[in-house]
Amino acid sequence: MLVAKDSYMYEMIRTELIDAIGAEFVHTCDDDKLGHSIDYYWIPEMWHDRGMPTPKPDFIVHPGSAQEVAKIMKIANQYRIPVTPWGGGSGSQGGALPVYEGIILDTKRMNKLIKIDKDSLTVTCQTGIIARHLEWQCNKAGVSTMHLPASIACATIGGFLAHRGTGVLSTKYGKIEDMVMSLEVVTPTGEIIRTLPVPRHASGPDLTMLFLGSEGTLGVITEVTLKVHPMPEAREFRAYVFKDFHTAMSAGAELMRSRLQPCAMRLYDETETLTHVSKVFGKKLDQGAYLVFGFDGPKEIVELQMKYAREIMENKYHGEDYGSQGGMDWWKNKYKFFYPGFMFHIPQAFGTLDTVATFSDIENVYWAMKNVVQKNFPQARFIGHFSHWYEWGCMLYARFIFEGKDVPADPGEAAALYNRVWDMAIRAAIANGGVINEHHGVGLKLGRYVKDLYGSAMPVLEGIKKQLDPNNIMNPGKLGFKGF
Amino acid sequence: MMNIDKYTDAIRNCRFCFMCRHISPVANVTFAEADTPRVRAVMIYGATMHPEWWSNPDYIAMLYRSDLSRCCTRHCVNHFDENSLNIAARTDIVEMGYVPENIKAIRDELVAGADWQLSGKADVLYFADPYSTEAGTDRVFAEIMKKAGISFATVSGCGCIGRALKVLGFADDAKAAMTKFAGVINASGAKSVVVSNPAAYHALKVDAAEWGIEINADVMHTSEYFLSCGLNISKQAGKLYYIESDYLRNYNELTFPHELLAKLGAEEQHLGASCDFLDVPDQQESFTCGEGAVVLPRIDAALVEKLAKRVVEQVDDPENDRVVTASAYTKIALERYTSLKVETLEELVLKSL
Numbered sequence: 001m002l003v004a005k006d007s008y009m010y011e012m013i014r015t016e017l018i019d020a021i022g023a024e025f026v027h028t029c030d031d032d033k034l035g036h037s038i039d040y041y042w043i044p045e046m047w048h049d050r051g052m053p054t055p056k057p058d059f060i061v062h063p064g065s066a067q068e069v070a071k072i073m074k075i076a077n078q079y080r081i082p083v084t085p086w087g088g089g090s091g092s093q094g095g096a097l098p099v100y101e102g103i104i105l106d107t108k109r110m111n112k113l114i115k116i117d118k119d120s121l122t123v124t125c126q127t128g129i130i131a132r133h134l135e136w137q138c139n140k141a142g143v144s145t146m147h148l149p150a151s152i153a154c155a156t157i158g159g160f161l162a163h164r165g166t167g168v169l170s171t172k173y174g175k176i177e178d179m180v181m182s183l184e185v186v187t188p189t190g191e192i193i194r195t196l197p198v199p200r201h202a203s204g205p206d207l208t209m210l211f212l213g214s215e216g217t218l219g220v221i222t223e224v225t226l227k228v229h230p231m232p233e234a235r236e237f238r239a240y241v242f243k244d245f246h247t248a249m250s251a252g253a254e255l256m257r258s259r260l261q262p263c264a265m266r267l268y269d270e271t272e273t274l275t276h277v278s279k280v281f282g283k284k285l286d287q288g289a290y291l292v293f294g295f296d297g298p299k300e301i302v303e304l305q306m307k308y309a310r311e312i313m314e315n316k317y318h319g320e321d322y323g324s325q326g327g328m329d330w331w332k333n334k335y336k337f338f339y340p341g342f343m344f345h346i347p348q349a350f351g352t353l354d355t356v357a358t359f360s361d362i363e364n365v366y367w368a369m370k371n372v373v374q375k376n377f378p379q380a381r382f383i384g385h386f387s388h389w390y391e392w393g394c395m396l397y398a399r400f401i402f403e404g405k406d407v408p409a410d411p412g413e414a415a416a417l418y419n420r421v422w423d424m425a426i427r428a429a430i431a432n433g434g435v436i437n438e439h440h441g442v443g444l445k446l447g448r449y450v451k452d453l454y455g456s457a458m459p460v461l462e463g464i465k466k467q468l469d470p471n472n473i474m475n476p477g478k479l480g481f482k483g484f
Numbered sequence: 485m486m487n488i489d490k491y492t493d494a495i496r497n498c499r500f501c502f503m504c505r506h507i508s509p510v511a512n513v514t515f516a517e518a519d520t521p522r523v524r525a526v527m528i529y530g531a532t533m534h535p536e537w538w539s540n541p542d543y544i545a546m547l548y549r550s551d552l553s554r555c556c557t558r559h560c561v562n563h564f565d566e567n568s569l570n571i572a573a574r575t576d577i578v579e580m581g582y583v584p585e586n587i588k589a590i591r592d593e594l595v596a597g598a599d600w601q602l603s604g605k606a607d608v609l610y611f612a613d614p615y616s617t618e619a620g621t622d623r624v625f626a627e628i629m630k631k632a633g634i635s636f637a638t639v640s641g642c643g644c645i646g647r648a649l650k651v652l653g654f655a656d657d658a659k660a661a662m663t664k665f666a667g668v669i670n671a672s673g674a675k676s677v678v679v680s681n682p683a684a685y686h687a688l689k690v691d692a693a694e695w696g697i698e699i700n701a702d703v704m705h706t707s708e709y710f711l712s713c714g715l716n717i718s719k720q721a722g723k724l725y726y727i728e729s730d731y732l733r734n735y736n737e738l739t740f741p742h743e744l745l746a747k748l749g750a751e752e753q754h755l756g757a758s759c760d761f762l763d764v765p766d767q768q769e770s771f772t773c774g775e776g777a778v779v780l781p782r783i784d785a786a787l788v789e790k791l792a793k794r795v796v797e798q799v800d801d802p803e804n805d806r807v808v809t810a811s812a813y814t815k816i817a818l819e820r821y822t823s824l825k826v827e828t829l830e831e832l833v834l835k836s837l
Binding site (some may be wrong): 027029030032034035036040044045048051060062086088089090106107109112128130132133136150152153154155335336338339340341342343344346391465 | 494497498499500501502503504505506507514516517518520522523527528529534540542543545546560561562566641698756
């Protein structure tokens with residue numbers, strides 16, 4: 001606790017927060033503190049599972065506007081109180097955890113859709129809106145953000161911006177950073193700024209990109225203008241099973257090099273095909289690697305692209321065609337993988353070692369991570385799929401899983417085991433051309449690798465942080481920045 | 485053994501799951517993480533290791549703020565039942581003696597006020613429950629029956645037939661209330677009991693059976709009954725928003741309301757939006773303003789007001805759009821806090837004759 005609850009300073013700060021945004025929106029109750037003490041990161045989940053106390057904020061504030069966020073920032077600076085932004089809380093990296101207590105700034109009250117510009121095909125909204133709610137409202141107007149991640153049900157748009165999230169249609173429509181036109185940001189010292197209104201220009205460095213992926217360490221993104229797209233006339237998927245993962249990867253890479261434009265592509269390695277894909281679809285897939293892809297847009301163009309894609313899959317790489325139904329099974333079940341009963345769950349220990357690399361490197365990265373996990377942790381399973389494909393490479397969504405019997409009961413030992421897997425696997429990825437993360441962010445979980453990854457550029461990053469946040473109040477201890 | 489022990493699956497699976505966050509009705513208006521199935525399950529799991537949590541007033545208030553709509557369970561691909569877990573936790577709180585005074589006061593009023601009277605004798609017995617009486621649904625039902633030339637008897641009065649007491653955690657009182665009410669119904673000699681109130685329908689159809697209480701009559705919701713009567717529909721209902729009932733849809737997957745709406749020529753628009761798992765538009769979130777919790781206005785009227793105002797945000801033209809509900813409870817809440825034009829299914833039927 002920042003200051004004892006029976007201290008008069010606690011009441012002084014609470015009074016100021018209430019004065020800034022209203023009593024209804026300043027919470028100090030135990031239930032909301034508990035709710036903000038655990039996100040989707042395995043360590044706090046395990047900590048709670050073992051009956052250990054999880055760090056809790058002193059205050060939870062729900063501002064409704066950038067102006068109210070600015071007032072909170074000024075109070076936090078005056079009293080040197082850490083502020084941790086919280087959107088949906090569904091991040092898997094511990095980025096929204098109040099590890100230094102203080103203020104949780106929950107953005108979900110900032111949930112207004114401000115404008116859909118049908119001439120420019122953009123939508124402007126506050127960033128606390130849950131992504132699914134924004135997508136519903138856009139659909140009602142006949143457009144789509146095309147940002148459809150598995151966490152669409154729970155994550156806010158601000159959360160995606162803060163950690164550079166991505167959705168299942170990223171191969172055509174891009175990651176969230178490709179979708180952004182401009183931002184409104186409240187800086188740690190309480191200034192409200194706007195980045196340039198368009199993303200393509202020659203008018204100096206790009207401040208929009210500075211804040212994307214900053215994970216609440218450089219300010220609070222309060223408003224965004226995103227590109228939207230017309231609802232496609234057609235969206236078709238097709239699935240193939242290849243004899244092995246290498247052949248499937250070669251086919252997928254060739255499809256990307258052909259410069260056809262799939263909206264999505266996903267390749268599951270042999271293990272995940274056997275265990276996960278079979279389970280979710282309720283179909284027996286005994287061997288091979290499952291690859292699914294799709295196209296969307298005008299029907300004739302979709303059909304033409306599919307024709308060329310089939311030639312690659314069937315004639316060159318001899319994939320076994322599971323047809324459009326096999327592909328639509330995946331599309332309809334794409335979120336089902338993440339519901340309890342299909343998703344890994346405590347008492348298991350599990351983590352997503354997602355990384356991204358070029359086609360030249362990606363198989364090396366896969367094998368390096370798999371080998372290091374299997375060699376050092378023989379009791380763990382390693383599965384992987386390749387979720388997001390670019391012209392030059394793709395993302396590896398690798399996961400390790402320990403069954404409950406193999407996880408120490410002692411929470412400290414369990415955390416130590418967990419961290420050792422990350423240390424070895426992530427360093428193996430970096431050594432082979434990968435990066436520490438592709439779309440889940442850094443947060444608390446991966447902060448210790450940021451210095452390795454950035455090398456001599458790290459002081460530049462730290463200098464920006466110091467300039468914007470002189471009192472280090474914004475989400476301290478995350479993204480590799482110093483603690484409070 | 486505690487009541488929550490029957491719902492270990494829900495505790496373990498809901499506590500770290502965020503997948504129904506977007507359709508958490510209370511969290512969507514309070515913005516509080518605490519008002520999600522996830523955090524309620526986190527707290528209940530924590531209480532299994534830290535028994536002192538059961539007496540924490542903040543945690544107790546959190547549990548009693550839930551709308552109990554069961555839309556999370558319906559949405560979940562494995563249908564983990566956080567809703568029943570919450571009711572079990574409330575029951576444990578009551579049994580441990582930690583029930584708050586405001587909840588106990590509601591219980592006392594419900595138990596003391598229970599008084600049911602029969603009026604008339606017929607094969608069809610209509611249950612004019614307190615909400616239906618307050619909304620005038622009983623009078624509308626009577627007019628429909630008069631036009632259709634069907635005679636019916638009525639059971640009416642005040643108090644609770646068990647559901648409200650059950651959701652508040654007073655399991656024994658709930659069973660006693662249903663036993664008393666079943667005695668009145670069985671004494672009527674009616675072949676069918678027709679019920680407008682979705683919560684009462686659930687109590688008679690599901691709760692009574694779970695408690696081993698026999699109801700010697702077919703229990704029918706009015707939508708099912710109207711479909712069976714061969715009513716002569718002369719006017720098309722037209723374009724409207726239909727608010728799915730928690731008890732009819734999320735608890736019982738009853739399709740009769742939609743069949744009735746189709747028969748009435750209703751052109752249904754959908755509140756909220758569709759679900760990716762289904763090929764047809766499907767209202768995922770509950771917009772009943774707390775029908776599932778039965779007596780939520782007595783626990784937190786300000787919360788019900790917020791839930792009602794969220795419904796206004798969902799329609800295109802709040803001043804002119806027509807909103808139809810199967811629930812007199814929902815009609816009362818929406819009319820109290822908004823200017824929406826709300827009709828019950830019964831009113832829609834009457835206008836169509």
